[in-house]
Amino acid sequence: MGQLVYTGIxxxxxxxxxxxxxxxxxxxxxxxxxxxxxxxxxxxxxxxGRRLYEVVRAWETFGTGPDATPVEREYGKxxxxxxxxxxxxxxxxxxxxxxxxxxxxxQGQYAVSSTRSTVM
Numbered sequence: 382m383g384q385l386v387y388t389g390i391x392x393x394x395x396x397x398x399x400x401x402x403x404x405x406x407x408x409x410x411x412x413x414x415x416x417x418x419x420x421x422x423x424x425x426x427x428x429x430g431r432r433l434y435e436v437v438r439a440w441e442t443f444g445t446g447p448d449a450t451p452v453e454r455e456y457g458k459x460x461x462x463x464x465x466x467x468x469x470x471x472x473x474x475x476x477x478x479x480x481x482x483x484x485x486x487x488q489g490q491y492a493v494s495s496t497r498s499t500v501m
Contacts (some may be wrong), residue, residue, distance in 0.1 A: 414452040431469035441476050
C-alpha cells in the first residue's frame with residue numbers, strides 16, 4: 382500500500398502568491414531543486430485544485446528549452462510523466478501523462494468536478 386504525503390509551499394505569513402498574485406518568489410535554488418527532484422521520483426500522482434494546476438502546468442513545456450538547467454529538465458520530465466488529478470468545476474481536461482512512467486499509474490488523468498468525473 383502506498384503513502385499519502387502532503388506538501389505545500391507557503392510564506393511565513395501563510396500566503397502562496399505574493400501581493401501581485403505571483404508565485405515566482407518560491408523558485409528553489411539548484412541544490413533545493415535537486416533534493417525535490419529526488420524526493421518526487423517516488424510520487425505516483427498529484428492532486429491539484431484548478432488554480433494551482435494552472436500555475437504548475439507550465440511544466441508541460443518548461444524545462445524542455447535549450448536554456449533550461451539540468452535540474453529543470455529533470456523535474457519537467459518527472460512532472461510530465463506523473464498522473465495528475467485536478468479538482469475543478471470549470472476545467473474540461475488535464476494534460477496527458479507522458480509516454481514513460483516514473484512510477485505506478487493511477488490509470489489516467491482526471492478532471493473532477495462536484496457532479497462528474499471525466500477520464501482523459
